[in-house]
Amino acid sequence: MSRTTRRSILKMAGASAAALSMGTRALPASELPGRSSAEVTGSQVAKSSDVMAIAAHPGDAFFAMGAPVAMAAQTGAKGFLLSLTLGEKGSLTIPPAQYGVFQREAVEKAAALMNAEALLLGYQDGTLPANDEAKFAVCDLIRQYKPSTVVTHWKGSWHKDHQACYDIVQDAIFYAGLANITRELPAHAVKRLLFADNWEDADGFVPDTYLDITPVCDRWLQACSAFPMWRGENGFRYNDYYASRAVTCGCVSNFKQAVAFMSPADQRVRHIRAL
Numbered sequence: 001m002s003r004t005t006r007r008s009i010l011k012m013a014g015a016s017a018a019a020l021s022m023g024t025r026a027l028p029a030s031e032l033p034g035r036s037s038a039e040v041t042g043s044q045v046a047k048s049s050d051v052m053a054i055a056a057h058p059g060d061a062f063f064a065m066g067a068p069v070a071m072a073a074q075t076g077a078k079g080f081l082l083s084l085t086l087g088e089k090g091s092l093t094i095p096p097a098q099y100g101v102f103q104r105e106a107v108e109k110a111a112a113l114m115n116a117e118a119l120l121l122g123y124q125d126g127t128l129p130a131n132d133e134a135k136f137a138v139c140d141l142i143r144q145y146k147p148s149t150v151v152t153h154w155k156g157s158w159h160k161d162h163q164a165c166y167d168i169v170q171d172a173i174f175y176a177g178l179a180n181i182t183r184e185l186p187a188h189a190v191k192r193l194l195f196a197d198n199w200e201d202a203d204g205f206v207p208d209t210y211l212d213i214t215p216v217c218d219r220w221l222q223a224c225s226a227f228p229m230w231r232g233e234n235g236f237r238y239n240d241y242y243a244s245r246a247v248t249c250g251c252v253s254n255f256k257q258a259v260a261f262m263s264p265a266d267q268r269v270r271h272i273r274a275l
């Protein structure tokens, strides 16, 4: 069946044309993730939602999750990049204490370029614990900054810190939204969780949502270049991978440049209203 035919049928059914296209959902620039399905497909034009990236390391927050944060800032919402560690052990040649300084400088510079706010929790790189202390620390930041959308690691990663971050975020969102869990700040319900397209978390990652990042792509890539590892200094060419990945995702989603996400199973259920 051709795309035109699919679109025609969906138009007749009164549903979102993107809802069934190749089994994926495409989000235009004005529709940042973070609203419920009813809001996205409804007739009301809602404002963009605040987005928080939560990553094990700053490189993940900015390279794999930074584009939707930059889009949030571009469209008048707030963007936050929370790194649970500083990624200070990421260099093969520079001692962690010195590399951590470089990482911190890069975080601040990159966040400023993206008009976003950088947050750090300060756990040790390589030994990020998936315990209640970390989960409640993230819970408290979610309650403080109130993002509608959280972007984080998919669990299919070879990196133990990334797996730990996945676990931490799942429970942090649960704790943040439960009013009967008493913390300093009141509960906040995150509307949407999305898993980022990260070369280190590729086991079982199946994209189902694409976000148009064309308006911010150049600025996002420029922000990423603040990091020492961006150009392959540590053995992986992040710049080539993420820049070309944005083009590839754009090709399959009919945008110039895009990023892909995977949704949790419960968010993949679609509700299509009768006429």
Ligand SMILES: [Zn+2]
Pocket (backbone or CB within 6 Å): 056, 057, 059, 060, 159, 162
């Ligand atoms: Zn990482």
